[in-house]
Amino acid sequence: MIVPDLCDRTYMVEILRTRGNADAVTEAITALTTEHRPAEEASGPDGVKIQILHSFLPSTRPYHRATRRVEGTGRTTITVPRRRKFRGKPNYFYDVLLVQCRRDVMVAVPYYALAEEFFVRVDRALAGKRVVYEKIDITNLVMRLGQTGAVEVQSGESSHELQIGVTRCQLAYSDPQGRTRDLQRVYMSGSRIGNTDVYRYLVEPVLNPSGSPLMVTPTLLGFALFMDGIKKTSAVTDRHGNFQLWVGPGVRRIERLFSLLDSVESIKGILSTTSNVPILQSRAMRTAEGENA
Amino acid sequence: MARAALRYSPIHPAYLMPGGAPPKPPAVLMSLAFFFCQSPYKMLGRIKPELNPTELEGVYFTQGLASIVCVNYSPERSQELRGLMDSPILEYWPLSDSCTTPTDVIVKDNDVLIATVPQLSFDADAPSELAVYVEQILACLVVLQESYAIYNPGELRTLERVLAFTKRLICKYVEVSARPLAMENRQRCNQIAATLVELSASLSYAVTQGASGCSPILENRSPFPQFSLLGIGGSVRAITKFTRYLESAFAARNASEVIAKEYSCRDTDVPVRISLYTSGQEYKLRPDDTADEEFDRGGSFQQVNDCPLIAYFSLRHGFKESKLSLTAAAESLTDEVSPQWTMMTLSHEIMHNRVRSIFQKLFGSSWEHDRDSALTEQHYLEYKEWYESRGKAKKFNLDCVLRNVVLNFCCARDRATDVRRSRRSSDEQEIPGLEVLSEIYCRQRLHAEEIFVHFHDYYFSYAAQQHMYIMSLWASWIKVAAPYARPMEYLVRTLVTVACGCGLDPEAAFEGAAEKIENALTALEQKAKVQSPLFVTLQHLLGENKEAVYTLFKPAYYLIDHVRRFFASREIAKRIDRIEADPFAQGSTAVEEYSASVFVYGEDDPASFVSPIRYSLASFLRSISGESPIADRNWLTAWNTMVISSQEIQL
Numbered sequence: 001m002i003v004p005d006l007c008d009r010t011y012m013v014e015i016l017r018t019r020g021n022a023d024a025v026t027e028a029i030t031a032l033t034t035e036h037r038p039a040e041e042a043s044g045p046d047g048v049k050i051q052i053l054h055s056f057l058p059s060t061r062p063y064h065r066a067t068r069r070v071e072g073t074g075r076t077t078i079t080v081p082r083r084r085k086f087r088g089k090p091n092y093f094y095d096v097l098l099v100q101c102r103r104d105v106m107v108a109v110p111y112y113a114l115a116e117e118f119f120v121r122v123d124r125a126l127a128g129k130r131v132v133y134e135k136i137d138i139t140n141l142v143m144r145l146g147q148t149g150a151v152e153v154q155s156g157e158s159s160h161e162l163q164i165g166v167t168r169c170q171l172a173y174s175d176p177q178g179r180t181r182d183l184q185r186v187y188m189s190g191s192r193i194g195n196t197d198v199y200r201y202l203v204e205p206v207l208n209p210s211g212s213p214l215m216v217t218p219t220l221l222g223f224a225l226f227m228d229g230i231k232k233t234s235a236v237t238d239r240h241g242n243f244q245l246w247v248g249p250g251v252r253r254i255e256r257l258f259s260l261l262d263s264v265e266s267i268k269g270i271l272s273t274t275s276n277v278p279i280l281q282s283r284a285m286r287t288a289e290g291e292n293a
Numbered sequence: 294m295a296r297a298a299l300r301y302s303p304i305h306p307a308y309l310m311p312g313g314a315p316p317k318p319p320a321v322l323m324s325l326a327f328f329f330c331q332s333p334y335k336m337l338g339r340i341k342p343e344l345n346p347t348e349l350e351g352v353y354f355t356q357g358l359a360s361i362v363c364v365n366y367s368p369e370r371s372q373e374l375r376g377l378m379d380s381p382i383l384e385y386w387p388l389s390d391s392c393t394t395p396t397d398v399i400v401k402d403n404d405v406l407i408a409t410v411p412q413l414s415f416d417a418d419a420p421s422e423l424a425v426y427v428e429q430i431l432a433c434l435v436v437l438q439e440s441y442a443i444y445n446p447g448e449l450r451t452l453e454r455v456l457a458f459t460k461r462l463i464c465k466y467v468e469v470s471a472r473p474l475a476m477e478n479r480q481r482c483n484q485i486a487a488t489l490v491e492l493s494a495s496l497s498y499a500v501t502q503g504a505s506g507c508s509p510i511l512e513n514r515s516p517f518p519q520f521s522l523l524g525i526g527g528s529v530r531a532i533t534k535f536t537r538y539l540e541s542a543f544a545a546r547n548a549s550e551v552i553a554k555e556y557s558c559r560d561t562d563v564p565v566r567i568s569l570y571t572s573g574q575e576y577k578l579r580p581d582d583t584a585d586e587e588f589d590r591g592g593s594f595q596q597v598n599d600c601p602l603i604a605y606f607s608l609r610h611g612f613k614e615s616k617l618s619l620t621a622a623a624e625s626l627t628d629e630v631s632p633q634w635t636m637m638t639l640s641h642e643i644m645h646n647r648v649r650s651i652f653q654k655l656f657g658s659s660w661e662h663d664r665d666s667a668l669t670e671q672h673y674l675e676y677k678e679w680y681e682s683r684g685k686a687k688k689f690n691l692d693c694v695l696r697n698v699v700l701n702f703c704c705a706r707d708r709a710t711d712v713r714r715s716r717r718s719s720d721e722q723e724i725p726g727l728e729v730l731s732e733i734y735c736r737q738r739l740h741a742e743e744i745f746v747h748f749h750d751y752y753f754s755y756a757a758q759q760h761m762y763i764m765s766l767w768a769s770w771i772k773v774a775a776p777y778a779r780p781m782e783y784l785v786r787t788l789v790t791v792a793c794g795c796g797l798d799p800e801a802a803f804e805g806a807a808e809k810i811e812n813a814l815t816a817l818e819q820k821a822k823v824q825s826p827l828f829v830t831l832q833h834l835l836g837e838n839k840e841a842v843y844t845l846f847k848p849a850y851y852l853i854d855h856v857r858r859f860f861a862s863r864e865i866a867k868r869i870d871r872i873e874a875d876p877f878a879q880g881s882t883a884v885e886e887y888s889a890s891v892f893v894y895g896e897d898d899p900a901s902f903v904s905p906i907r908y909s910l911a912s913f914l915r916s917i918s919g920e921s922p923i924a925d926r927n928w929l930t931a932w933n934t935m936v937i938s939s940q941e942i943q944l
Contacts, residue, residue, distance in 0.1 A: 127345050127349050173881075179794075216880070239876070281876075284888075
């Protein structure tokens with residue numbers, strides 16, 4: 001079982017799709033990391049194989065605020081992030097998770113600032129490999145989810161009832177008439193905010209734009225996959241393809257992200273791709289992270 | 294044999310790494326492939342996943358019609374990329390010892406596209422005295438049509454409109470010249486001829502600037518020495534798109550039509566005495582009842598078939614607007630990121646055009662309305678009646694009220710600037726005669742127009758962002774002469790603009806605006822490190838000369854409050870903001886929220902649209918805040934123009 005050192009915190013994730021060779025993509029990314037752990041395999045949506053790779057990114061620059069002591073393998077206690085010499089210099093070692101399923105590859109790292117630096121390097125390393133980034137049209141998704149903030153999705157051959165529900169939402173307000181800044185942003189979070197009247201009230205201008213003098217735009221959306229009413233995985237995303245999720249020990253949640261994306265993809269007009277590195281346009285995610293830190 | 298003259302143009306690396314140095318130019322040049330893409334920004338995004346690391350470093354962008362240049366690509370790879378980029382023409386230069394010969398140049402063009410250029414027809418008979426202009430105009434239109442069909446198809450519609458406008462002018466000329474030979478008829482004929490001259494001159498500029506640098510490159514030299522090889526076709530396309538963007542937003546509601554058909558039938562009363570003016574709820578930018586703005590009420594008044602402004606660069610004129618054309622300072626070609634040369638200044642000039650049409654409608658002073666005086670007898674009598682009624686006895690049509698408000702401002706400002714400080718006699722407190730009122734109007738009209746323009750720019754372009762607006766104004770004004778000569782005038786303009794729509798009485802509005810100006814100037818000095826002795830003068834005016842400033846502030850506040858109340862338009866503002874389509878907007882018009890980055894390329898999504906206004910504003914803010922991602926001003930200038938030139942804007 002893969003247990004990332006920093007599994008108790010949220011990771012920044014980008015999801016790549018290649019029209020070329022996915023193995024070559026994975027290889028190019030792993031070439032940027034060190035201390036590769038043995039790959040693990042899991043079963044993804046419709047039984048498709050998922051490969052999970054755990055390695056480390058050495059960095060002389062600290063991205064963490066404080067170190068912690070956690071229990072490592074063999075009941076030993078280690079300090080994370082780990083610190084040791086790499087190429088003659090003391091480095092911190094940060095987890096890099098790489099999950100490949102068909103032609104999709106997820107890259108996940110802890111800390112926003114680390115992602116800002118690493119994802120750009122990944123993009124350059126993948127030049128010519130025909131890689132694009134997946135992103136979700138969150139305005140469209142909010143509209144599809146409607147006032148209840150939930151929608152049933154296709155479950156393939158499975159007999160389970162699958163549902164996507166909203167767990168977080170950040171709305172930006174603009175006032176084209178008054179040009180005021182009286183209200184700029186509202187952030188909601190909860191286990192299933194679609195069940196609340198507050199959510200219904202707040203997304204009404206998104207669903208029915210002509211009924212409101214304010215223009216309301218979702219800029220962040222947290223959504224979860226519920227199987228028979230039980231939450232299986234969740235992620236937060238912005239308009240540009242930045243994802244943030246809690247990985248947890250065993251990284252099951254990141255595996256299940258593929259199921260979540262598969263479910264989202266089954267709703268038409270939601271998933272698209274971009275050649276731009278999402279982290280370079282992550283103002284909403286960064287602001288939210290700062291405000292919620 | 295004469296030696297070929299030196300020709301060169303800057304090219305800029307397209308794919309930069311955050312925090313990294315730009316790629317080094319290749320040590321050996323083996324080939325150059327020129328792609329004439331209409332949307333280079335989008336094409337850079339489209340080809341990026343296909344390029345390997347070496348290829349990425351060989352991609353450059355330019356300010357010419359050959360908008361993307363790939364260095365050291367093979368002919369086959371270039372042809373492959375041409376397909377991806379939808380480039381109508383590919384020009385490939387094989388180089389030997391970094392030199393090429395014209396005979397080696399390979400041009401691959403889209404024969405089908407070039408063969409299907411529709412022909413412009415002109416069937417009006419021009420009088421002989423106009424023939425020279427008509428010929429020039431037609432020649433320009435033909436050249437531009439061929440060029441636009443390949444490099445800027447969105448502008449073909451402009452040519453049709455220019456042609457239709459030319460025909461209308463000639464018909465008008467024929468009609469007026471057939472009338473008895475009188476001074477006024479001759480004057481109108483001359484005005485029409487002058488308009489044709491202006492049109493012809495503007496089109497000539499459009500040809501020399503917009504069509505040079507086309508393929509074959511070596512045969513189409515640009516008149517700008519520093520862009521002599523590839524020209525500035527891309528930059529001209531950018532300022533044209535910027536202009537069309539605002540024009541298309543304003544076309545949603547034609548101000549002249551609203552005044553003529555809606556305001557002329559709507560009664561209203563507004564405060565008459567400026568000395569007693571207190572503003573109030575109905576003047577607030579956001580009235581509590583959330584009703585439609587006055588300007589948006591009534592039917593649809595879409596503008597159709599007007600003559601779009603022809604945009605080009607000029608070193609002599611700098612930023613300037615006239616009836617049919619718009620010039621951007623030539624300095625903007627290389628230093629657009631400086632406050633004084635930012636593209637945002639264009640928006641101010643375009644607003645002048647809008648305001649001109651408002652004044653023409655209110656005062657009937659276009660060449661279509663002939664009279665000697667600046668004001669008519671009717672205008673005068675209506676104003677007198679309105680002023681003497683004190684707004685109580687009778688309601689007046691809104692168009693008349695707006696004209697009276699302007700006249701009221703002119704009179705009040707004239708009095709305020711009168712050097713005689715003695716109290717006015719009872720005679721002087723009455724409305725002056727027509728002749729004197731006309732003189733006052735002529736003296737003060739420009740001030741009134743400027744207040745209209747400032748409101749439009751502030752409300753529509755700057756989305757009423759006060760701090761940003763003040764910083765932007767004064768960062769650019771310290772570079773021009775007029776604010777040094779007349780600081781009070783410029784200060785009052787700024788004060789009333791940021792005060793408008795607050796709904797407070799003049800004194801409170803003045804205090805609030807003065808504080809905002811002081812804050813913004815401090816931010817300019819301390820954060821943006823913009824220093825000027827003018828700022829000291831402003832602080833002095835707001836301190837020791839406060840009373841004198843307030844005297845000028847009050848009539849201007851009265852006027853701008855009415856401009857706000859009757860010319861603010863949610864309908865137009867929404868079209869300018871376009872935040873739902875703009876990938877960088879983040880759901881907000883706040884410039885600080887705008888997430889554009891020089892490391893991000895255009896999206897293929899047809900719904901994605903970068904608002905030229907918001908983009909320029911964000912770039913401007915980064916520039917004055919010292920937060921530009923890279924230090925190379927030429928690169929940033931070229932990048933900004935490339936982004937804007939790539940947007941699809943239909944008039």
